[in-house]
Amino acid sequence: MRLFELLLTLSCFVLLIDLLFVTRNAKKTDMALGIGSSILFVVQLAVEGYRWQMLLIYGLTGLFILIILFKHAKKRMAIKIGKPLRYSIASFIVILLALSVCLMVYLPVFHLPKPDGAEKVGTQTFHFTDSSRDEVLTEEQSDKRELMVQIWYPTENRDNNKSEFLFPKDKEMFKKYIQTYSNSLNLPDFVFDYWKYSKTNSYENVEILPSTSPYPVVLLSHGMGTSRFLHASQAENLASHGYIVVTIDHTYSTFATIFPDGSVTDYRTKMKTVDERRKIGKIWTQDVEFVIDQIEKLNSGAIESQFQGKIDLNHMGAMGHSFGGATAFNTTYLDNRIKAGINMDGSLYEVENRDVINKPFMFIRSGVFKAWLEEFKNNTDPDNEVIKQLSDELQIMKNVINHQGNVIYIEGTQHFNFADLQFYSPLIKLTGITGDINGSRGSLIVNQYVLDFFNKHLKGTGGNLIQGPNDRYPEVKFIEPREL
Structure with a gap:
């Protein structure tokens, strides 16, 4: 209250x-x-x-x-x-x-937890259109793939601006935004109206903090059906530690994405079969690769912005949650521009020809992973396509560990402890999509291990937490290759 x-x-x-x-x-x-x-x-x-x-x-x-x-x-x-x-x-x-x-x-007016880095955080939103790709998730043949991208970065906030609201400030845009949510959930519009008061710890369109060297960059993809807004606290935390973080709304795979002209897209993605998952996975992978192209243009000045010369293109990482985590793995594997990646509790949609990965990667799984692993080993059926895919995924994890990577799980967490949904309401825990762990504690642990991993592989510092068990975080368990 x-x-x-x-x-x-x-x-x-x-x-x-x-x-x-x-x-x-x-x-x-x-x-x-x-x-x-x-x-x-x-x-x-x-x-x-x-x-x-x-x-x-x-x-x-x-x-x-x-x-x-x-x-x-x-x-x-x-x-x-x-x-x-x-x-x-x-x-x-x-x-x-x-x-x-x-x-x-x-049903509180929630605010995002404060990042623990030394720097203040700025944010800026971009609208990109990939004119080389047709939009296949709509019926209009002339549609091209459009993406909303939000960039988070270190700032001094010289003008002492007030921190921004999490959701669109414009009343009409906000109304359209919550209508899309309420229609999807068959609830009255007013139910989500109080979201307009929720605040971030970021300052909009402020100048990037001057630095003698460019900032490493991390691309962040949300889970299926959510949006970039559910990973704002993770983006803020990394930015407060000297990263440029690029969050992507994968259009038509979010509950709602709002564009500068006031139009709002809803969820239109179908994934009932393995082939459909792979099809959508390919679209998301292409989204990330296209956004990397735009980052390069921002850095070179081809797209006019304050980020010219500020982005370290040689030290780029990718991360994501759920389907976005699988996308982070797929993009890390395919795109040489990405040097390291993190998958937060996402089952892979593409395992063929992905068995050997020669880049640092980390799988962070929820608390049920160890029990699921034991159950899987006791129910192996080589003729079952799903079982075979899971077996291939475990082999990929084993190879990740053997190539400077990690597979860990966090006791007490469930799938949505890797997103900001846990801050929206204590009632979320009753649904079972978040675990018994305190939401703030779970978020802290995820942020610390994500930061430590990228510090080691993108900045060449840190790396203490990902070496093995740590007394400060007893909830974190490391998986050995022999366990997979």
């Missing part, structure tokens, strides 16, 4: 006690409470903003203030309430207050 939300809730409770259980006629006290609550009401709306989870608090506060005014009017009717009715009314109102508090606590 935000500060003035909490204060307004407490004042509402105090008004309830005063009206029902203070028997003496204390006009000054009543009026002081009414005025104080009115001020809190106005301040909360003006400073923090309305959100629907507070509707019961708003309504009860307004009702209590009106009762106080009526109670002390010159001409009033004396209304006596017996104890049974008084306690019944109080109990009912307390239940309403508790319901409102639960809505505020379990």
Whole structure:
């Protein structure tokens, strides 16, 4: 709960006690409470903003203030309430207050955790069109592949700008954005309206921090059906440690992607078969390769920007979650421009001719990986295509370990502990898509191992955490080749 939300809730409770259980006629006290609550009401709306989870608090506060005014009017009717009715009314109102508090606590206005690097973080968004590729996920034959790309980078923030909101600031754009989510989930639009208050730790369109040498770059792909917004905290953390991070929205594979003209694309991806997975995987891989081309143009000045000469193209990494993690592996394998990569809990969609990888790579798996591994070994069926693919994937992991790479899993995590969804609501944990681990703790661990890996392989520093078990992070378990 935000500060003035909490204060307004407490004042509402105090008004309830005063009206029902203070028997003496204390006009000054009543009026002081009414005025104080009115001020809190106005301040909360003006400073923090309305959100629907507070509707019961708003309504009860307004009702209590009106009762106080009526109670002390010159001409009033004396209304006596017996104890049974008084306690019944109080109990009912307390239940309403508790319901409102639960809505505020379990559907909170969340902010991204602060990055732990030394630098402030800037961000800038680009709209790229690949004129060489037709868009195959729409019915319009003239459509070309369009991507929204957000870049995060170190900054001084000389103008002392305020940190940015996570979602689009423009009201119409934001409305279209949440409508796409609500339509996909068959929920009313207002359910997601409070997302407009969620803030990042980044500053939009500020100047990049001057440096004597260019910054290494990491490309980051989201999971299937999510978006780049769900990996903003990971991007911010890397940027605060001196990286340029490029997050990609893979169009039509997100719940919603909003473009500069106000248009919003929804989810249109089909992946019912292995072949369909490979087809989409190829599109995503081409997306990453195209974005690398644009990064090169930004660095050379072919695309005018502040990033000219600031990007270290010789030290480039790729990472992703779920399907984006599989894309990070595939792109790392195929594109020589990428020097190291990380797959966060993603099953590979392409395993043929991928058995030997000669670059540093790290698989970070969720806490169920070890149990899944044991179950898989006990149910091997060489004639089953899925089992064969999984067997090939394990062989790839074994080869990764043998080529300066790592395979680790984090106890207590589930699939979406590798994205920012765990910060949106405590209710997420009840669905089982995040694990028992505290969300902030899980995020910290992932960020530390991602940073340590890229520090070693892109900067030539660090690498202590990925050497083996560490007492600071007992949740992290390392897989040996003999276990695969």
